Amino acid sequence: MKDRQSDKAHIQANLKAWEEVAPIHARHNQNELLKRVCQPGFSVLDETATAHLRRLGTKGKNVAQVCCNNGVELLSCKSLGAACCVGFDGAQGFVDQGTELANAAGTDVEFVCCEVHDIPSEYHSSFDIVLITIGVLSWMPDMGRFFSEIAKLLSKDGVIFVYEHHSILLMLEPGQADDPVNWELSYFRDEAYIDESGLDYYGGESYEATPNASFSHKLSDIVMGGINSHLTLDYFEELPQHISNAWWNVEHSGIGLPMSFVMVFQKN
Numbered sequence: 001m002k003d004r005q006s007d008k009a010h011i012q013a014n015l016k017a018w019e020e021v022a023p024i025h026a027r028h029n030q031n032e033l034l035k036r037v038c039q040p041g042f043s044v045l046d047e048t049a050t051a052h053l054r055r056l057g058t059k060g061k062n063v064a065q066v067c068c069n070n071g072v073e074l075l076s077c078k079s080l081g082a083a084c085c086v087g088f089d090g091a092q093g094f095v096d097q098g099t100e101l102a103n104a105a106g107t108d109v110e111f112v113c114c115e116v117h118d119i120p121s122e123y124h125s126s127f128d129i130v131l132i133t134i135g136v137l138s139w140m141p142d143m144g145r146f147f148s149e150i151a152k153l154l155s156k157d158g159v160i161f162v163y164e165h166h167s168i169l170l171m172l173e174p175g176q177a178d179d180p181v182n183w184e185l186s187y188f189r190d191e192a193y194i195d196e197s198g199l200d201y202y203g204g205e206s207y208e209a210t211p212n213a214s215f216s217h218k219l220s221d222i223v224m225g226g227i228n229s230h231l232t233l234d235y236f237e238e239l240p241q242h243i244s245n246a247w248w249n250v251e252h253s254g255i256g257l258p259m260s261f262v263m264v265f266q267k268n
């Protein structure tokens with residue numbers, strides 16, 4: 001049985017760590033994004049995400065994104081014709097960046113600052129599609145608890161679209177292109193991975209960072225997290241493409257490891 005108190009402490013420390021890095025990310029990319037979001041058809045979604053979101057019928061649908069960061073993926077859903085869009089993130093700094101980008105783009109995307117396990121009930125049963133993309137699951141201590149909270153956001157027949165790093169990558173320290181690929185961490189580990197090097201994965205800037213705690217989840221834990229939350233797994237694919245800012249060594253190794261995956265869960 002996982003210890004809820006330590007989970008809470010890890011989540012609080014992580015949100016503090018994200019809050020600290022928000023102005024640093026903004027320094028790297030906000031001005032450029034303020035220009036880009038104003039362009040017609042703005043999108044940061046890759047071909048995979050775009051094809052799935054089209055297939056799921058994003059046009060005219062209400063879409064939420066949890067742990068949305070600065071909201072650029074959610075703003076991209078607007079370009080696919082999404083109706084009401086709400087992004088949830090636990091760091092006010094990123095919520096403010098998302099709001100600034102939405103205002104610049106002249107689009108009505110709402111951003112809400114809250115911890116993902118405490119999304120206000122007024123948003124429950126409101127969304128046809130909930131997005132979970134690139135670097136969310138590893139901040140969650142427990143897949144069962146996470147999916148049961150997210151499932152509350154879905155309206156009847158709503159779906160959760162997950163596009164994430166492959167779990168096998170969490171057996172490796174993040175590495176640059178020339179680094180050897182070292183299998184160092186157990187796929188089955190339960191304990192949090194504590195990192196003190198900060199979260200500036202854009203500029204690699206050093207700053208005094210609150211240590212963050214991340215978690216490795218087996219693919220089976222992710223699948224069962226959904227199933228135990230009364231969701232049906234509709235689609236699952238492991239993919240070769242690299243979707244993160246880490247593990248460049250794996251991408252260049254030629255080993256052919258899975259780098260990402262898509263899962264789609266439907267509300268029963």
Ligand SMILES: C[S@@+](CC[C@H](N)C(=O)[O-])C[C@H]1O[C@@H](n2cnc3c(N)ncnc32)[C@H](O)[C@@H]1O
Pocket residue numbers: 011014015018019067068069070073088089090091094114115116117133134135136139
């Ligand atoms: C790596 S970003 C992921 C998102 C997005 N796909 C992107 O590429 O920017 C992770 C985000 O999750 C948020 N986050 C982490 N833990 C959270 C929690 N427990 N509740 C709410 N937000 C959380 C952080 O503030 C951060 O903005």
